[in-house]
Amino acid sequence: MEDRDWLILQVLYEQKNITKTAQALFISQPALTARLRNIEEEFGIKIVYRTSKGVHFTPQGEYLAKSSADMLFTLRKIKEHVTDMNSSVAGTLRLGASSYFTMYMLPKLLKGFKQEYPHVEFKLTTTWSRDIFNLVHNQDIHIGFVSSDYGWQSQRHLLFEEPICIASASEINLKNLPKLPRINYQTDSLIKAQIDKWWRENFSEPPSISMEVDKLSTCKEMVVNGLGYGIMPSMIVNNIENLHKIIITDKEGNPILRRTWMLYHEDLLEMNIVSAFVHFVKNMDFPKLFLS
Template sequence: MKIEDYELLLKLNEVGTIRGTAKTILISQPAVTQRLKYIEDYFGEEIFIRTPKRLIPTPSGEIILNYAKKIIDVEKSLFNHLAMNQDEIQGTLSIACSSLISQRFLPVILGEYTEKFPKVTIDLVTGISEDIRRDHKNYHVCIIRGEKLKETKCIHLFADPLYIFDTEPFPNDRVKERPLISFNSDDSMHELVDQWLYHHQDHIKPLKMLTVDQIETCKQFMKQGIGMAVLPKSVSGSMMDEYPHLPLEVNGVPVTRDTWICFQEVARRLPQVDKFIDIMLAKTFLT
């Protein structure tokens, strides 16, 4: 058994399908099926039950999956320990990052980082902040939006002001009634918008709520005149000059989304982690 075999088992369990796993790790579906059969033959046990919707671990499979996670954790720990004793920075850097930050800022940051430290392996997971909070102990560094992450060292990166955009003007003399488009985000984002709407119900009244999967889809729907959209300044760009908009404020205070970089203090003893945090803290995110 190779370490890649254990990684494949965990990925199959995470994704839930052979087809989805093959797409994620960029190899053919038959190759994944063949490798899984080899692993099951090796252990002499069926690891997953195949159902129409997803793979379900068998009782023996759950034991093997737990063992696989321990094997991978031990190997990562070994390489990180070795990296601490090397003059040249290497090892693995595991990052969990908010989808918005990973799309808007992280490519440039990781480009700079990998150019300086080409021997470091990047292990990146992106998603909404709520999911990252739940699994934060699995990563060296978490970059999240909203509230700070408890039980970690959190450093504030920037406050992202929110604006409401539309293709139609925001009148002062009557209530604006339009559909409101939102994108998949964590509850804290929706709570900020709901609170602002409550304080401005005499001026803005959403006729209905449309929810889409990603922020880019939300922007495009708004641009097509389907409805209003609340968007952070970090992804608004030229829209500020092209479309009617209002800043979200409550009692004269701007409504913002805070972005944090969070980590365990001990993680900074790893040179590859320490250097990444330094680059993040030196970055100017909003101008």
Template structure:
């Protein structure tokens, strides 16, 4: 078996669909099927059971998937160690990033780092923060940018804070807010389960506390969406007001922006953290990137 065979088994296990796995491998589905058949012949055992379009690993196949994943990790460690022996900063940096940070901050951050260290290549994984923390725990990524408050027993430090703001097409008197149509963002529409990691406090909890502090009636919610970007577009089209993170608001949007304050003067805000395991700093490329991130200033508003 070769490295490519390990990757084949991993992708099939992740997709449980030969055509989708073939697409990720840049192979045709018949070529992938042929390679599996060759492996079965070479190893003298059946790996997959096909039932129409559905596939299932045999017990021997499940063992091979586990073995393949371990070998891919060992191969990655070997490559990282060899790159780390060089005096140059080079190798592959695996970054996990919460979706909003990945969209609005990570590209410019990477551009600046690439200028200093052009021999570095990147694997970037994006998604909700709980998913990114899971990738960090399993060492699928070296470092992670996490938005919000999650338990992490290893190393973490804050890199920026962002305010939650009210946006509207026209200026709104806050006293009249309960009578205005609201466009509500709901994370649960898209992600019904959060997995192992759940926020210790969520920005929606803080928003509900802010509302309860000011009003004794519920908001007039007329639209529920699963994306802050869609929320903003609906506000631009005058379908109501919304609460969204400040980094998503641009001058060119033509919207009214109001920061939210509790009666004690505190704002509703969320912190973005850089998180990693201590062992990751043994890699020169990771150590350089962490130092670089800590030297940067992140601006969350225009």
């Protein structure tokens, strides 16, 4: 079987539909059907049967489909190891990052690394920090950048930390905060829990949410235009003049911080491409990179 055959089985098992699988893999339905027939002939079994409600796997086909993830993982590791036997830094680096880090820092970081190592390519996944954590744990990616601490037990490096602040276009009194319009945005659950805990410690009534937006950057623009206040990491608004900021603190008066980490497995440092990237990242000045 070819690598693509294992991928076909994996996607077909997820989709349970020939048309959707063909579309996902950018191949025609006849070509997909032909590949399935070849796999069946190779193993001498029936893999799937089709009904009006979609594709159903035989027991043998289900076993092959469930084995496809392991096979694809093994094949990828073999290819990476063979590539790494060359002393040069080359190949594909698989990364995962939170949306915040991806938007404001990762493009400049990857550009700098690419200039130093032109034979490196990137495969990037952008999602929530909790999902990045799982991707690193399962070695679906080499390195992850997260904005929350989920208790990573292998190698991690603190990239930077920033206070969380209340930002508004006009000066506000904290006592009046529950009555003022607040702009909420989707964020990682641990960051949200930090902010919610601070609120409960300081107010006996819920906030007055005027807007629910999808991204932190959208929230910032709403705040800049005077449509309400937002509670957000301070770096995103530090360079905006005439914007009022109040750092929120815990009961002991310490600023509540959001920390951004780089996560990876130590054994992956044996790969030239991973070792070079980790070293490159550790030497970056991220607050300066953010403002550049």
